[in-house]
Amino acid sequence: MSIIRQDPTTREWVIIAAERNRRPHEHPRPVRTGSQPPDTGFCPFCPGHEASTPDEVLRVPDSGGTGWAVRVISNKFPALGVGGGLERREPGPLFREMDGVGTHEVVIETPSHERSLPLMTDREVAHVLRAYQARYRSLRRDPRLKYIIIFKNHGEAAGTSLAHPHSQLVATPVPPMLLRRKYEVAVAHYDDTGRCLYCDIAEEERKAKSRVVLETDRFLVFHPFASRVPFETWITPKRHQPSFGQVSEEDLRELAPVLRRTLRALYDRLGDPDFNYIIHSAPAEDENKDYYLWHIQILPRLTTIAGFELGSGIYVSTMRPEDSAAVIRDHEQATAVQGSA
Ligand SMILES: [Zn+2]
Numbered sequence: 001m002s003i004i005r006q007d008p009t010t011r012e013w014v015i016i017a018a019e020r021n022r023r024p025h026e027h028p029r030p031v032r033t034g035s036q037p038p039d040t041g042f043c044p045f046c047p048g049h050e051a052s053t054p055d056e057v058l059r060v061p062d063s064g065g066t067g068w069a070v071r072v073i074s075n076k077f078p079a080l081g082v083g084g085g086l087e088r089r090e091p092g093p094l095f096r097e098m099d100g101v102g103t104h105e106v107v108i109e110t111p112s113h114e115r116s117l118p119l120m121t122d123r124e125v126a127h128v129l130r131a132y133q134a135r136y137r138s139l140r141r142d143p144r145l146k147y148i149i150i151f152k153n154h155g156e157a158a159g160t161s162l163a164h165p166h167s168q169l170v171a172t173p174v175p176p177m178l179l180r181r182k183y184e185v186a187v188a189h190y191d192d193t194g195r196c197l198y199c200d201i202a203e204e205e206r207k208a209k210s211r212v213v214l215e216t217d218r219f220l221v222f223h224p225f226a227s228r229v230p231f232e233t234w235i236t237p238k239r240h241q242p243s244f245g246q247v248s249e250e251d252l253r254e255l256a257p258v259l260r261r262t263l264r265a266l267y268d269r270l271g272d273p274d275f276n277y278i279i280h281s282a283p284a285e286d287e288n289k290d291y292y293l294w295h296i297q298i299l300p301r302l303t304t305i306a307g308f309e310l311g312s313g314i315y316v317s318t319m320r321p322e323d324s325a326a327v328i329r330d331h332e333q334a335t336a337v338q339g340s341a
C-alpha cells in the first residue's frame with residue numbers, strides 16, 4: 001500500500017508508491033522525444049494476452065475478431081489502492097500522512113498495437129471517450145474519492161512505459177493543491193462578476209480569434225493566452241459543465257472528431273510528437289457549482305522541463321501561441337479543403 005504525505009512547506013500532497021519500483025524499465029535511461037519505448041516482444045495489452053493483465057473492470061465490445069474495442073483494467077503497479085481509510089496520521093508535529101486510498105486504472109484504447117489516437121477513426125475515439133466516462137461515473141459513486149483525473153502519456157518523453165496505446169485514470173482521496181489554487185482564482189472571479197472564469201476565458205478566446213484553431217457547434221479548440229509550452233492546446237465545451245461525467249452522448253459524439261482532428265493536426269505538423277493530455281474536471285463535491293468548466297489540456301513535449309521550471313514554477317515557452325495556432329489552423333483548413341475535394 002502506498003502512502004500519501006503532505007509537503008509541510010507547500011501543503012502539496014505527494015504519493016509515495018515504492019511498489020511501482022518494480023515497473024518495467026524502472027532504471028533511468030536517456031529519453032529522446034518522438035520515441036516509443038523499446039519493443040520487448042511480449043505486449044500484455046495485445047489481443048490474446050487478456051489473461052495476463054489484472055482484473056478487467058470494463059469492456060467496450062466490438063464485433064471484430066478480438067471481441068473488444070476498448071478494455072479498462074486495474075493498474076498492475078498502482079500509485080493508489082482501494083484498501084485503507086481516510087484518517088490522517090501525524091508521525092511528527094509538522095508531518096501529516098494517510099493511506100494511499102484511491103484507484104488507478106489503465107484504459108487500453110484499441111486492440112491494435114500501433115493505432116494511436118491521432119490515427120483512429122472518429123468511431124474508435126468515441127469508444128475511448130465513452131470508456132473514460134463510464135469509469136468516471138462509476139468511481140464518482142465512491143464517497144472516499146474526491147478527485148478523478150483522466151490522462152494520457154504518449155511517447156517516452158511523456159512518461160510512457162508501454163508502447164500499446166493506453167491512457168490512465170486516477171482517483172485521489174484529496175484534491176490536488178494545484179486544483180485548489182485554480183479553484184480559489186475561479187471562485188474569486190465568480191464572486192466579483194457572477195460568472196464562470198473558464199466560460200469567460202473560452203468566450204474571450206473565441207472573440208479574439210488569433211489563438212483559436214477549431215470551432216464547432218459545441219466545442220472550442222485554442223492555444224491559451226499564456227501557453228506553458230509550444231502548441232499547448234485546450235478543448236473546452238461551449239456550454240457550462242463542471243465535470244466530464246456530465247457530458248451527454250450527443251456531446252461525446254461531437255467531441256470525438258474534435259479530439260481526433262486536434263491530435264491529428266499536431267501529429268502531422270510536428271511529426272508524431274510525444275505529448276500528455278489531461279481531462280480536467282471539478283472535484284466530485286463541486287460538480288454542480290457555477291465556477292469550473294471541464295476541459296482537455298494537451299501538452300506536446302517538444303522541450304524539456306528543467307531546473308528553472310522546477311525551481312520557479314515559471315515555464316519558458318519558445319513560441320507565441322498566436323503563431324502556433326496559425327500553424328495548426330492553416331493545416332486544419334488545408335486538410336478540410338482536401339477532404340471536401
Ligand atoms: Zn500491444
Ligand SMILES: [Zn+2]
Nearest residue numbers: 196199240293
Ligand atoms: Zn463555465
